[in-house]
Amino acid sequence: MTPPLVMVIAMGAMYAAGIYLMLDRSLTRVLLGFLLMGNATNLLLLLTGGLPGRPPLTDGEDLSAEGMLDPLPQALILTAIVISFSLTAFLLAMVYRSWRFVRDESLQDDLEDMRVALEATGGSGDEAGTSGEYEDTEFGDEALTPLDDDAPDLDDDGTPDERAALREAHEAASGHDTEEETR
Structure with missing residues (x-):
């Protein structure tokens, strides 16, 4: 079951031209690229679906599984036609609206x-919670439950005990307790 070489080449050319046109800023070219991609997918x-020239389901002589064609590709083609028609109508409405308001159908920055x-x-870091306020991560010795106390310190900021001592010294110097504030 080898597909006709001309149809395969036409399908490849339609995909290539469709992708090329869809990468342009012109909405009309995007629409044409979308249409080419849809038709290439239908092809x-x-x-x-099988060899060309055969009956859609069976020839009436060989009713076994070998003599029948799969109707699923035909149903998928009908579905793809309906979907591409509706998306084409939507893209045409976008092109028309762009031309009506701006008198230009190409997208500009x-x-x-x-x-x-x-x-x-x-x-943006404040909204995402990554504002740099906390320098430690959840990996290594900064984890909430480290594996053991004898784990080597791979960071430059000291061991957890040294950081706790620095934090206590900072709290004593500033005159307030940060643990009370967090509760």
Whole structure:
């Protein structure tokens, strides 16, 4: 069961052209690339359905499993046609709306969005809980339940006992207890 070579080459060319067009900023080219990819996928499903020229399910003579074709690829092609039609309508509406409002259907970098994104990166650690307030991690001797007290210290910040002594000295110098504040 070898698929026709011309159809395989056409499918590959449609996939390549579709990917190339979808990587452009023009919404019309993205739409055309999407259509090419959808048709290439339909062709792929058609090629998996069996040899061309045979009846859809059976020829009526050989009713065994070898004489029948799989109807699943045909059902998948029908489903893919419906899905690609609806997504094409959606993309056409996007292209029309873009042309109607901006008189341009290509996507450009928005300077205001870039400015907001650059400003937001300064405080993004606070929202994510990674603001650098805590320098230790959950790995190694900073774990809440270390494996044993004889584990080698692989960090530059000292052993857990040395860090506890530094913390107590800092609390005594500042005049308040941080354990009371955390409770």
